Amino acid sequence: MNDKLIVGKYEFNSRLIVGSGKYKDFQTTKEATLASGSELITVAIRRVNITNPNEENLLDYFKGTNIKLLPNSAGCFTAEEAITTFRLMREATGIDIIKLEVIGDAKKTLYPDVIETIKACEILKKEGFTIMAYTSDDPIIAKRLEDAGADAIMPLAAPIGSGLGIQNPYNIAFIRDAVKVPVLVDAGLGCASDASYAMELGADGILANTAIAQAQNPMAMAEAFRYATIAGRLSYQAGRIPKKPYATASSPIDGLIHF
Incomplete structure (x- = not known):
């Protein structure tokens, strides 16, 4: 299927974005990223070297690949x-x-300061940045960020690194209905099924870091997230059956042979 993720002027074949933190070394980061099929890896520029050529540089590990830095x-x-x-x-x-x-809260929840995020978004958009904005799972704030120029909205599923999975599935669906830009579920996913669930709710993509980097086998978990994201997207596009309180026979009873 020709089903690209489009964020601003950028197009990606994969709907999975991965992080670069919490790996044991850059080589493992590279191997897991390649296993994920992702084309985009996010990097904390205040914590990871991507500019100093005299120190070990994450950029060097991705030369010759199709993976872009976020x-x-x-x-x-x-x-x-x-x-x-x-x-x-x-x-x-x-x-x-x-x-x-x-x-906004650096001690316990790592929740975003959405007011400051909106302020930064407005200014950075005017300066020509393509912006993917991390936020709480609030559809009102999501719309405000879109109005401020965000090219994608990234609501948290749960606190960063918690592995709790999606805590408010209705909010993710509400955000999908509230904005026209892509919705990428970010933070708090713990396993591949969380990614599939998010995609089945209508999310346009996933960002996963800790769930992959801290897994016992990061490469295997990265591959699991790859296929879970694809499966969830296909399931959403296929259209699930409605939920019913009682059973419905798989085969019709009309014309049933009686003994």
């Missing part, structure tokens, strides 16, 4: 910090597709 603003707590970080990053690398995240 810089994110993890570690930023104000709109100003995120804006400055992305300006410096684009000047150094030329990359203009970003994952915008501004954290």
